Amino acid sequence: MELKVFNFIDEVNNLLEDKRSILEEISIELSAYFQEILILNNEGYMNVNSRVKGNESLKEKILRNNYYKKYNSPQRVIENLSDLMGVRIECRFIEDEKRVYKILKKHFSKRDMDGYSYNELNNRIRLDLEGKQPQEQKNGFKIFRIDGVYIENGNKCNFELQIKSLVNTFWGEIEHKVIYKNNNYVMWDGFLKDIMASIKKNLTMIDNQLQIVYNQFNETNSGEPEVRKVQMELLLSKMIYEIYSNKMKTSIGIVVDFRKSCDTIMKYIFRSNNADNLSEYNHILLKTFTRLNEIGRNKVQFNSELEFEREVCFEGEFCEIIGNKMLQMLNEEFEWNLFFRVLFEIELGNNAEDFETFIAFIKERFEENNFDDLYINLDVKHGDAIKKDIMYVIAKLFVEVDSINFIYDNVIEKINKATRKLSRRIGIGIKNIDQWESVKGVFLKLFEYKLLALFDKNVKVSEVKDLINIGEKGNDEVHISSAVIDYIYKLDDMDEIKAETAIKFFKI
Incomplete structure (x- = not known):
C-alpha cells in the first residue's frame, strides 16, 4: 500500500x-x-x-x-x-x-x-x-x-x-544541479562549503572584470559608432564560434573552421533586425547574448537534416536561383547544414521564413549601392534592366562556383567592387538600351571572368578566342591588351586557362 x-x-x-x-x-x-x-x-x-x-x-x-x-x-x-x-x-x-x-x-x-x-x-x-x-x-x-x-x-x-x-545565474545553476540535486555530497559538507565559496568568489571577480570590459567598450570609440558596430558584430561572432565549436566537438568528435560563417550570420542578424543606430545594436547584442546563453545549455545535434515548416517561396529571379541552390545543398553538404543550423537556432521561429529573409539579405548585400552609376545616362527602366542582367550573372556563378565562400563578407566585398566598376563603365559609356544590347555579351562575359578569378576557376579557351576576335574587329568597347601577344600561340594547345589570366587579355 x-x-x-x-x-x-x-x-x-x-x-x-x-x-x-x-x-x-x-x-x-x-x-x-x-x-x-x-x-x-x-x-x-x-x-x-x-x-x-x-x-x-x-x-x-x-x-x-x-x-x-x-x-x-x-x-x-x-x-x-x-x-x-x-x-x-x-x-x-x-x-x-x-x-x-x-x-x-x-x-x-x-x-x-x-x-x-x-x-x-x-x-x-x-x-x-x-x-x-x-x-x-x-x-x-x-x-x-x-x-x-x-x-x-x-x-x-x-x-x-x-x-x-549573469554570474549569479550561473552560480545558481551550479548550486542547484551539483549540490541541491545531489545528496551524495552531504558527507563532504565542510570541504564542499569551502570549495563552493571559492567558486563564488571567483565568479564575483569575473563579474568585476566583465564590468570593466563593458565600461571600457562603451567608452572606447564613443565618437565612432560605425567602429563600435563592427566591434559588436565581431564580439558575437566569436561567441557563436566558441559555443558551437565546443558542441561540435562533443557531438561528432571534430571541429571544422566556420568563423567566416559566424561573421556572415552575425551581420545578417543585425541587418535583418533593422539595427541602424547604436541603441538598436545594443538591444540586439543583449538579445542575441541571451539566446546564446540558452543555446549554451542545450544539446545540439550536428548530424541531422534541417526541416522546413512549409514550402519556401522566393521573390524574383536572383533569389530563386541562389535560394534553390542553397536548398539543394543544406542537407547534402556539412558546411551549409552547419551554417543554417546555427542561424535557425539563434533566430528562433519559423525556419522557412528565416531562410527566405536570409536569401533577401544576400540579394541586398550584392545590390547595396553598387548600381547607382548605371543611371548616369539611362532612365530607371533601362537601368533596372541592365542591373537585372548583372545580378543574373552573379546568381549563375553562385551555382557554378558551388562554394559557401561566395556569401562570406570578404568575397562579397570583392564581387561588389567589380560590380561597381562595371556599373561605372556602363553608366559613362552606354547611352541607350540598344547600345547595351550590342555589347552586353562581351561586358557580362568579362565580368563573369573577373568573378571566377576570385575563386581561382578556369574558363574555356574557345570562349576567350571568341572575345579576342571581337576585339580585333575593332569593337569600340573592347580593346585587346598587349599581354595577349605573348600568350596567343599557347592557346591552341589548351582547352582551359585560368580566369585570372584571361581577363588580362582585355581592356574595357
Whole structure:
C-alpha cells in the first residue's frame, strides 16, 4: 500500500495541473509587465523569464518542507506556495541587480493594507518590498528574491521574483544541479562549503572584470559608432564560434573552421533586425547574448537534416536561383547544414521564413549601392534592366562556383567592387538600351571572368578566342591588351586557362 503522503502529493499535483493553463497565462503576463517596466526606464536588462512550478519540483518541496503535515488540503498547499510561479529578471552585472531593484521600488509606489506594493496602472501585480534586499541565504550568499502576488476577481496567486546577474545565474545553476540535486555530497559538507565559496568568489571577480570590459567598450570609440558596430558584430561572432565549436566537438568528435560563417550570420542578424543606430545594436547584442546563453545549455545535434515548416517561396529571379541552390545543398553538404543550423537556432521561429529573409539579405548585400552609376545616362527602366542582367550573372556563378565562400563578407566585398566598376563603365559609356544590347555579351562575359578569378576557376579557351576576335574587329568597347601577344600561340594547345589570366587579355 502506498504511503498517504504520496497520495497527498498526487492530489496536489493534479490540482496544479488543473490550474496550469491559467497559471501559464498569468506567468506570461507577469513576464511582459516586468519587461515593460524595464524598457520604460531604459534599463539594460538582458531578459525576463517566467515559469510555473513543475510537478517533480513541487513533489520534492512538499517532502522536504513537510507540507503534508503543515497543510490539511491540496488547495492550502497551492495557496501558500510562495513560488507557485517564478519570474527572473536577468541582467548583466551584480551592480545591475541593485539598479533593477531600485527601479521596481520606485515603480511600485503604492501600498495596500497587507503591506504589498503596487502601481496604480496595474494593481493586479503586487510585490512585498518591505523586507531587506538582497536576502541572505542559508549558504551565506545573497540574492534578490521578492515575494509577489497576482490578484484578480478576489483570487490570489503567489509568485517569486528574482533579480540575477549573469554570474549569479550561473552560480545558481551550479548550486542547484551539483549540490541541491545531489545528496551524495552531504558527507563532504565542510570541504564542499569551502570549495563552493571559492567558486563564488571567483565568479564575483569575473563579474568585476566583465564590468570593466563593458565600461571600457562603451567608452572606447564613443565618437565612432560605425567602429563600435563592427566591434559588436565581431564580439558575437566569436561567441557563436566558441559555443558551437565546443558542441561540435562533443557531438561528432571534430571541429571544422566556420568563423567566416559566424561573421556572415552575425551581420545578417543585425541587418535583418533593422539595427541602424547604436541603441538598436545594443538591444540586439543583449538579445542575441541571451539566446546564446540558452543555446549554451542545450544539446545540439550536428548530424541531422534541417526541416522546413512549409514550402519556401522566393521573390524574383536572383533569389530563386541562389535560394534553390542553397536548398539543394543544406542537407547534402556539412558546411551549409552547419551554417543554417546555427542561424535557425539563434533566430528562433519559423525556419522557412528565416531562410527566405536570409536569401533577401544576400540579394541586398550584392545590390547595396553598387548600381547607382548605371543611371548616369539611362532612365530607371533601362537601368533596372541592365542591373537585372548583372545580378543574373552573379546568381549563375553562385551555382557554378558551388562554394559557401561566395556569401562570406570578404568575397562579397570583392564581387561588389567589380560590380561597381562595371556599373561605372556602363553608366559613362552606354547611352541607350540598344547600345547595351550590342555589347552586353562581351561586358557580362568579362565580368563573369573577373568573378571566377576570385575563386581561382578556369574558363574555356574557345570562349576567350571568341572575345579576342571581337576585339580585333575593332569593337569600340573592347580593346585587346598587349599581354595577349605573348600568350596567343599557347592557346591552341589548351582547352582551359585560368580566369585570372584571361581577363588580362582585355581592356574595357
